[in-house]
Amino acid sequence: xxxxxxxxxxxxxxxxxxxxxxxxxxxxxxxxxxxxxxxxxxxxxxxxxxxxxxxxxxxxxxxxxxxxxxxxxxxxxxxxxxxxxxxxxxxxxxxxxxxxxxxxxxxxxxxxxxxxxxxxxxxxxxxxxxxxxxxxxxxxxxxxxxxxxxxxxxxxxxxxxxxxxxxxxxxxxxxxxxxxxxxxxxxxxxxxxxxxxxxxxxx
Numbered sequence: 001x002x003x004x005x006x007x008x009x010x011x012x013x014x015x016x017x018x019x020x021x022x023x024x025x026x027x028x029x030x031x032x033x034x035x036x037x038x039x040x041x042x043x044x045x046x047x048x049x050x051x052x053x054x055x056x057x058x059x060x061x062x063x064x065x066x067x068x069x070x071x072x073x074x075x076x077x078x079x080x081x082x083x084x085x086x087x088x089x090x091x092x093x094x095x096x097x098x099x100x101x102x103x104x105x106x107x108x109x110x111x112x113x114x115x116x117x118x119x120x121x122x123x124x125x126x127x128x129x130x131x132x133x134x135x136x137x138x139x140x141x142x143x144x145x146x147x148x149x150x151x152x153x154x155x156x157x158x159x160x161x162x163x164x165x166x167x168x169x170x171x172x173x174x175x176x177x178x179x180x181x182x183x184x185x186x187x188x189x190x191x192x193x194x195x196x197x198x199x200x201x202x203x
Contacts, residue, residue: 018192020143020185027185028110032103033144034184035176037160040148042096046085046104048137051113054078055133058121074117075108082107112140147184151175 020027033039057077058065065073086104089097097104107113116136121129152158155175157165174180 018139018143020140028106032106033100034148034181035151035155036099037145037148037152039096039099040144042089042093042100043103043107044137044141044144046082046089047107047110047112047140048134049085050078050081050107051116051137051140052130052133053081054113055116055121055129056126058117059124059126059129062122070122071114071118074114078113078117079108112136143185143188146188147181150184151180155180 033043054074054077058074061073061077082105085107086097089100089104116133120132124132149159152175153164154172157163157169157171172180174183
């Protein structure tokens with residue numbers, strides 16, 4: 001039974017119930033950081049760290065949190081982990097920290113984290129909640145990484161700052177701006193939804 005629950009958590013959060021293309025959560029990050037792959041990787045790691053540990057902590061405390069201050073406590077827990085991420089970035093990766101600017105702090109307001117603490121951590125044991133946080137983070141991350149790869153190639157002709165196309169390439173300026181993220185995300189959702197619909201019809 002426990003193995004079934006773990007498998008269900010990962011299959012839902014990474015696949016059909018993915019927080020980005022199924023629930024359309026965390027879209028601010030899609031616009032903010034996916035024009036450069038390096039920044040996207042850092043943001044994804046920070047969110048996985050925050051989501052998993054926030055879920056774990058809220059689950060541990062779920063029987064002791066008064067209902068009337070539940071969301072305030074959850075926000076405080078999430079903010080504590082985001083502060084740790086911000087401090088680590090400033091200490092060890094100052095250049096990336098400057099490039100990301102306020103977007104690291106905005107992890108606190110990411111609907112994915114609050115959504116998983118409310119929907120899952122408050123009603124499930126700590127271990128399973130921790131895994132749900134990791135799965136939700138991975139579900140968020142692989143979508144953003146795909147978008148970042150497409151945007152950086154088309155917008156700058158590079159991957160991880162290394163040029164991979166010749167001088168013949170003309171950069172698509174729109175891809176380094178916010179509308180480029182919307183276009184790529186919309187195409188991604190269209191392809192995935194179409195695939196899911198086809199699988200459903202076959203069944």
